[in-house]
Amino acid sequence: METRVGIAGTDAARHQPDAGGKYLTFALGGEEYGLPVLKVREIIKAMDITHVPQVPGHVRGVINLRGRVIPVIDLRLKFGFMAQENTDHTCIIVVDVVHLGMIGVVVDSVSEVLNISGSDIDQAPDFGDHVTTDYILGLAKVKSSVKILLDLDRVLGAEAPVLAESF
Amino acid sequence: MTSRGINGSDREQAERMLDRIQTAVDEGMPFDEVRAALFDLSAAIDRDSDLAPIADRISVLAAALGADSVHEVISMVRALVVSPAGAAEAPPEPPPPDDVAAYAADQELGAMFVAEGLDHLATIESTILQLETAPDDVKLLNDVFRPFHTVKGNAGVLGLMSIQEVAHKLETLLDRVRSGHHAMGPAEVDVVLKGVDLLTLMIRELPARAAGQVGTDVTRRRADLLDVVTSLIENGPSPAVHEPAAAAPAVAASGVSSPKADRRDDNQSTVKVNTRKLDALLDMVGELVIAQSILAEDPVLVRSRDERLNDRLAQLKRITSELQRNAMAMRMVPIRQTFQKMARLVRDMSRQSDKPISLVLSGEDTELDRKVVEHLTDPLMHMIRNCIDHGIELAPDRAAAGKPITAELRLSAFHQAGSIVVVIGDDGAGLNTEKIRTVAIQRGLIAEDAVMSPDAIHQLIFHAGFSTADRVTEISGRGVGMDVVRRNVEALRGRIDIQTAAGRGTTFTIRLPLTLAIVDGLVLRVGAERFVIPTFAVRESLRPSAEQVHALQGRARMVRVREKLIPLLHLGEAFGIPDACPRILEATVVIIEDADRLLALVVDELIGKYEVVIKSLGDAFGNVRGVAGGAILGDGRIGLILDAGGLLALSGAGVDAVGTAA
Numbered sequence: 001m002e003t004r005v006g007i008a009g010t011d012a013a014r015h016q017p018d019a020g021g022k023y024l025t026f027a028l029g030g031e032e033y034g035l036p037v038l039k040v041r042e043i044i045k046a047m048d049i050t051h052v053p054q055v056p057g058h059v060r061g062v063i064n065l066r067g068r069v070i071p072v073i074d075l076r077l078k079f080g081f082m083a084q085e086n087t088d089h090t091c092i093i094v095v096d097v098v099h100l101g102m103i104g105v106v107v108d109s110v111s112e113v114l115n116i117s118g119s120d121i122d123q124a125p126d127f128g129d130h131v132t133t134d135y136i137l138g139l140a141k142v143k144s145s146v147k148i149l150l151d152l153d154r155v156l157g158a159e160a161p162v163l164a165e166s167f
Numbered sequence: 168m169t170s171r172g173i174n175g176s177d178r179e180q181a182e183r184m185l186d187r188i189q190t191a192v193d194e195g196m197p198f199d200e201v202r203a204a205l206f207d208l209s210a211a212i213d214r215d216s217d218l219a220p221i222a223d224r225i226s227v228l229a230a231a232l233g234a235d236s237v238h239e240v241i242s243m244v245r246a247l248v249v250s251p252a253g254a255a256e257a258p259p260e261p262p263p264p265d266d267v268a269a270y271a272a273d274q275e276l277g278a279m280f281v282a283e284g285l286d287h288l289a290t291i292e293s294t295i296l297q298l299e300t301a302p303d304d305v306k307l308l309n310d311v312f313r314p315f316h317t318v319k320g321n322a323g324v325l326g327l328m329s330i331q332e333v334a335h336k337l338e339t340l341l342d343r344v345r346s347g348h349h350a351m352g353p354a355e356v357d358v359v360l361k362g363v364d365l366l367t368l369m370i371r372e373l374p375a376r377a378a379g380q381v382g383t384d385v386t387r388r389r390a391d392l393l394d395v396v397t398s399l400i401e402n403g404p405s406p407a408v409h410e411p412a413a414a415a416p417a418v419a420a421s422g423v424s425s426p427k428a429d430r431r432d433d434n435q436s437t438v439k440v441n442t443r444k445l446d447a448l449l450d451m452v453g454e455l456v457i458a459q460s461i462l463a464e465d466p467v468l469v470r471s472r473d474e475r476l477n478d479r480l481a482q483l484k485r486i487t488s489e490l491q492r493n494a495m496a497m498r499m500v501p502i503r504q505t506f507q508k509m510a511r512l513v514r515d516m517s518r519q520s521d522k523p524i525s526l527v528l529s530g531e532d533t534e535l536d537r538k539v540v541e542h543l544t545d546p547l548m549h550m551i552r553n554c555i556d557h558g559i560e561l562a563p564d565r566a567a568a569g570k571p572i573t574a575e576l577r578l579s580a581f582h583q584a585g586s587i588v589v590v591i592g593d594d595g596a597g598l599n600t601e602k603i604r605t606v607a608i609q610r611g612l613i614a615e616d617a618v619m620s621p622d623a624i625h626q627l628i629f630h631a632g633f634s635t636a637d638r639v640t641e642i643s644g645r646g647v648g649m650d651v652v653r654r655n656v657e658a659l660r661g662r663i664d665i666q667t668a669a670g671r672g673t674t675f676t677i678r679l680p681l682t683l684a685i686v687d688g689l690v691l692r693v694g695a696e697r698f699v700i701p702t703f704a705v706r707e708s709l710r711p712s713a714e715q716v717h718a719l720q721g722r723a724r725m726v727r728v729r730e731k732l733i734p735l736l737h738l739g740e741a742f743g744i745p746d747a748c749p750r751i752l753e754a755t756v757v758i759i760e761d762a763d764r765l766l767a768l769v770v771d772e773l774i775g776k777y778e779v780v781i782k783s784l785g786d787a788f789g790n791v792r793g794v795a796g797g798a799i800l801g802d803g804r805i806g807l808i809l810d811a812g813g814l815l816a817l818s819g820a821g822v823d824a825v826g827t828a829a
Contacts, residue, residue, distance in 0.1 A: 050805040051696055052784065053742035054791055062784060062797055064805050067450025069797045071787045100787045 019137050020118030025111040025147055026093065029081035033107075034114065034140060034149045039095045041102060043110055046090040063104055065094065072104035073156065084108070098153045105152075114147070116140045121149065178218065181248045184208050189241060198237050198519060199556060205229035205244060221247045234519025235361075239388060246384070266369070269326035271377040280321050282439060284370045287314035292363050293507035295356055296514060302351040311359070312341045318366065330369055333389060336396045337362045343400060358395050360511070365392055442537075445497060452494040453780055457803045459487045495780070499534035502580045502589070505544050506531050509551055509578055516555045523562065523573040524555065530580035535587055539659055539679055543589065546655040549648050550591050550675055551576070558595035558673050568670060570594065583678075584703050592674035598625050598667040607633060625665050629653040686781055688798065690774040690806060691757065693739045694746035697806040698770075699779055699798045704811035706758040706765065708773055716751055726756055726767045733758060736818040737769040741793070747771060761811035766818055768809075777801070781808055793817045 023034035024043075049061040049072050058077035062069050072092060077083060089109035097103050121138040135154035140147040188196075188204045196204075206229050212222040225244055232240045270277040291314050298307040319334035337359060343349040365388055372382035462468065463480055471477065506528050517524040535543070559574040566572060577592040600621050607613045607627045627633055628649045656663045661679035688699035689708075709728065717725045717732065725732045735756070739747020748754045748771045757768045779798035784791065795810035 048804050050797070050807065051742070051744065052788065052791060052807065053794070055788070062805050064799050064803055067454045067799065069782045069784055069799075069805060071785060101785060103787065 019121060019149065020116055023114050023116055023140070023147070023149060024093070025114055026091070026107040027109045027111060028075055028079065028107050032111065032145055032147045033075075034116070034147045035093065035095065035152060036137075036149075037113055039097075039152055041094040041096055044092050044094065044104075046086045046092060046106065060106060063092070065102065065104075068102065070094065070102045070104055071100075072106060074106045075155075076106070076108070078155070095152050095156075097156045100156060103156055105156075114140075114142060116142065116147075116149075124148075178248065181208065181212065181218070182245075184211065185241070185245055185248055189245075192237055192241060198232060198234050199552075201237055201241075202229050202232045205232065205240070208244075234515050242387075243384065266327045266329050266373065267376045269328075270373045273325070274374075274377065276325060277373065277377070280325055280327075281370055281373055284318050284321065285367060287318050288363050288367050288370070289504070289507075290314050292360065292511055293504070295359050295363075296507070296510050298351065299353070299356045299514075305345075308341070308345055308351070312338065312345060315341060327373075329389065330366060333362060333366055333369075333392065336393055340396050340400055349400070354399065358392065358399060360514075361392055362396075365389060449494050449498065449780070452491055453799055454803075456487050456491050457799065457801065459483055460801050461803065498536055500537045500540055501532050501534050502540060502543075503531040505540055505547065506578055506580075508544060509547055512548060512551055513555070513576060516552065520555060521561070522555065522559050524559065524576050525573050527575060527577045528579070529577075533580040533582065533587065535580075535679075539587070542655060542659055543677075543679075546652040546677070547578075547589070547591070549652045551578075553649065554591065554593045554595065554673070558593040558597075560596050564596075586703065587679045589677040589679070590674060591677075592672060594672040597669040597671055597673055598628070598665070600624050600669075603627055603633075625667060628665075629663070686779060686798075686808070687776065688779050688808065689757070689776055690800065691738075691755075691768075691770040692772050692774055693742070693770050694744040694748075696742075696744055697774065697800060697804070698738070698809050699777070699800075699806045700757065700759060700768075700809045700811070701795075702776060704759045704761060704809075706760050708755055708757045710754075711751065711756050713752060728758065728767075731765070733765050733767045734818060735767045735769055736814060739769070739771075741814075741817060759809075759811045759814065761815055764815055766811070766815050768814070779806075779808070 019036070022037040024037050024040050025032055025034045027033075044065070047063055049063055051061045052059065052071075055061075058074050060072045060074045062071055074083075087108070090106065091110045092104040092106055093110065094102055094104050120142065121140050124133040124136040124139055127133060135151045137149040137151045140149055185208065188201060188208070191204070192201055205225055209222045209225040209229065212218050212225075224247055228240050228243055270280075291311050294307055294310045298304060298311060301307060315334050315338040319331055319338055322328075322331035322334060340349065340355065340358070344351050344355065349355070365385060368383060369385060369389075376382045463484060468476070468480065510526055510528070513524055513526045516522075554576060559576070560568070560570075562572050565574065575594045577590065580587065580589045582588070604613075604619075604624050604627075607624070607630075608615050608617075610633060612627060612630055612633060613619065629652075630650060633650065653663055656677055656679070659679050661677055664676045664678070665673060666676070667673040686699075687702045689702055689705055691698045691700060707728075711726050715727045716735075717727060719725070725734055727733075735751070737747070737751075738744070739749070751769055754769045755772055757770060757773070759766050759768055777800070779800070781796045781798060783796050784794070793810055793813040793816075795808045795813070797805045798808050800806045
């Protein structure tokens, strides 16, 4: 299911932070996130998005990716940040999600690709009921900062019922 | 039937059920009832027992049961029941293994042989049916002979000996016909068709067998067929294979006729292309057209007075639009092949039920999106089975009713108002309104004292609960499965209607919108968004004057157009578009129509008429009400394609197009 470049851990459970490998990092509402690079298909500049009615607010609509119609999700809204006007740095990261195919994800800006070793990744702590950590692969300590590594199949996989039965 | 299910320890019970079926068959039970009985047998087997694997095999065999394979299927089921363990692992006498080994030796070449071989066999099948009505046509005969020769040759090259032998035998028979030593009669057609079926089965199962799966045991079928061909060659025309004399007159009278009697263009050669590659090509062509139009509208070029540059741009435009037209045409295939399959079905069923039927085809060249064609075959087969089983009367009854003995079954296709229409009509007895009513009451679909128009009663046959079969695997039979037909048609965004007249016949009309293909659309703007509404759904558009708009509770609700009050749907409000023009008097109203109901859409403006390619919004969105898909517009952005039926449902209103003014 997940594309993890596992190094350590023999009996690693699903959320065990053994997910060392290359991550594309990006900024969102002042926080730093990372995605397994193997999930990323391409990065495109923010473009006009066609609104689709009867879907949740964080589903921005659809775009034309060289002849293919793909849905676009706004991760800011998905994670409960305030909506924000597009800037010069706003990007759409096109990712390949299990069962849903290609999906565009709007982020504030794309940073860099980092090689993160498994030993630098911690499991997300339990914040209780009000913060869902289900879709966090782990927390990566990179120099002085912490990057939140996302399991996109889980973030967006949860969209499947929402999107598919959107009315 | 037992309540706890048959399991391994009482296999005898399954055998007893099978014996009862066998007896009924010998007493002349129609094959569709045999099929139902086999389904019952399969269902009676306890799914948790060691017999479970054969339950599935039985239902597969039952589904494949045809008019002339009853005995074979029963004996195959018997083999399974008597020795389930053996049957599940290896058939009693596996077919010559040389084929599988030869296929496995060069899978790539083998796969090519399978694809080509199946194509050739399909050609043979459709040509031989034409040959039956024109047995002296040398060209048709050659068209049957040649593909057999090719299949034989290719099978020989690959070392598929058992396939080669069958093809060779049939080729020999045809060669004798060609050289005038043998007459082409119903028995010959019959044996060729059986040969095609057998070869199709053998070839189709090659890849699975090579992968280690167990296929159908064809040993006996193969031997029988070879015997029949040999005896035909030696003794001249002889009776048909399994069904003796009685069936012959039906065949003589059953034929395929086509008004134009046109024939496939011989020079038409084709190439097989992976559909994914084709789709990718079409997407790219679409993008090229868009890139070209963006370039042509570039302000720098528009201002340019350079004639040479303008000429070259015009040339580019011509080429891209020609390319697009050609690419679009690649999606479309004629319905001919599907119709040919029906011709075979009609022939077989006509013989089996002893009802002489003439099949009249028209519009075989009507082109449909290949995806529509793929999904149309099953519903059509269902309906034709139903027509022959229930619609068309037996010959004596027809004679008594003063009708021609040979029934007529019409199958036609044509384009109409942006839809593809497929019509299946028979001149049989028509639907039995009283019987349908009775069944519907029995099944609790309607109350005993319900007052319904005959049309409304006829519609009940499409109701899921009306079906007498409780399994989805049921192919057709006793007036069942029409709900499946309707579901299949609706999945293609189509509609099915019935017209019937007692004693004069029944006509089913399937209307399929071009939602899977290209559509002529009117592009509308609402706020910053643009939408496409297929032009066939548009009645008219207007700028309403104040006295045309009627308000209810302070809000504009209806527009009056020529004495008809039509409900308004403000698209901006319905779809939550923030900057839509709120004032109806400054807006444009587009009257749309679906299934004879009207709705007035309030939009900001009309942009123009374009031909667009419909694209699905993808699995991620499922079904968005009022939206049929997306179209890539001239500037590369997506405009949503509106679905008139969905919008009517969304508005909860709409007014009948016919009928008097409110």
